[in-house]
Amino acid sequence: MHGTILTVCNPKGGVGKTTIAANLAGLLADLGQRVLLIDGDTQPTASSYYAIVQRAPQGLTGLVQMPYTSSGSIELDQFISKSSIDRLDVVISDDPTGKLSTWIQQTPDGRTRLRATLRKAIHNYDIIIIDSQGAMTSLLQAAVIAGDMLLSPVPPRLMDTREFTRGAVQLMQDLAPLKDLGIPIGNLFGLVYRVDRTNDSRNYAKILTSMAWEQYRIPVRFLSTLVPERVVYREACTAQTPVSRMDPHAREIMCDLVTELWPHLSDTAQAHSQGTSK
Numbered sequence: 001m002h003g004t005i006l007t008v009c010n011p012k013g014g015v016g017k018t019t020i021a022a023n024l025a026g027l028l029a030d031l032g033q034r035v036l037l038i039d040g041d042t043q044p045t046a047s048s049y050y051a052i053v054q055r056a057p058q059g060l061t062g063l064v065q066m067p068y069t070s071s072g073s074i075e076l077d078q079f080i081s082k083s084s085i086d087r088l089d090v091v092i093s094d095d096p097t098g099k100l101s102t103w104i105q106q107t108p109d110g111r112t113r114l115r116a117t118l119r120k121a122i123h124n125y126d127i128i129i130i131d132s133q134g135a136m137t138s139l140l141q142a143a144v145i146a147g148d149m150l151l152s153p154v155p156p157r158l159m160d161t162r163e164f165t166r167g168a169v170q171l172m173q174d175l176a177p178l179k180d181l182g183i184p185i186g187n188l189f190g191l192v193y194r195v196d197r198t199n200d201s202r203n204y205a206k207i208l209t210s211m212a213w214e215q216y217r218i219p220v221r222f223l224s225t226l227v228p229e230r231v232v233y234r235e236a237c238t239a240q241t242p243v244s245r246m247d248p249h250a251r252e253i254m255c256d257l258v259t260e261l262w263p264h265l266s267d268t269a270q271a272h273s274q275g276t277s278k
């Protein structure tokens with residue numbers, strides 16, 4: 001039995017990965033889940049999204065480099081920092097110069113260690129969320145390989161379609177052969193992100209789904225929840241608080257996302273959304 005590991009990924013920068021990873025993590029903790037947020041980016045944005053009240057001696061580098069062990073379960077204490085949000089722990093990024101990607105490349109099992117370590121240590125958490133890098137690096141590959149599910153925020157602009165297929169979808173295709181080694185890559189979910197009133201987002205999602213299938217034979221399922229472009233997402237970041245605590249409409253949207261991604265939490269999420277939870 002292991003909990004769910006969700007990797008938020010899109011090799012393009014500035015599309016909303018950190019915002020969505022941090023806000024899902026914060027909301028899930030508010031819903032009573034024990035959550036670990038892993039900052040898998042060299043720019044440590046997710047590390048500082050919430051205030052850290054107790055900093056661990058190590059962070060991402062040690063976690064990714066942890067050697068494979070055949071023993072039953074392992075403890076991650078030395079990598080786990082405590083955030084100001086109850087039940088939300090963080091693995092802080094400590095690789096500003098990007099050395100970790102080189103190490104992963106040069107280590108025969110570099111890309112799969114994070115996956116192996118998290119699967120052995122998951123007993124302490126209900127859900128693990130990995131934020132990833134906005135660049136096509138081996139660190140991003142390690143984060144994707146580690147996920148049971150992958151979530152790609154995509155801006156709803158036709159000129160960005162190729163960036164999504166050449167980026168996230170191509171990455172799925174590149175990693176797909178690992179299935180034959182017993183390492184299946186998780187399902188890819190698309191999320192149309194930063195929608196404004198003029199976007200025909202549903203149609204856009206359909207176009208991307210068929211491009212991904214026709215050109216790469218990769219199935220992408222777009223979530224029906226759409227995240228709008230709104231300043232409250234920036235304000236929540238500045239306030240170091242989940243957007244779902246600040247704004248009822250954002251709470252509704254984030255709860256809908258939780259319902260789609262983790263159907264077993266739908267009752268709790270919908271009660272929280274309507275403000276009827278305990």
Ligand SMILES: Nc1ncnc2c1ncn2[C@@H]1O[C@H](COP(=O)(O)OP(=O)(O)O)[C@@H](O)[C@H]1O
Pocket residue numbers: 012013014015016017018019020045134193194227228229230231233234237
């Ligand atoms: N729904 C949104 N509406 C408006 N601004 C947003 C929204 N989501 C994120 N942003 C802002 O967009 C910028 C990039 O988002 P970020 O999550 O850091 O992207 P990434 O991690 O993909 O590089 C940030 O300044 C963030 O506050």
Ligand SMILES: [Mg+2]
Pocket residue numbers: 017018019041045046131132134
């Ligand atoms: Mg980011």
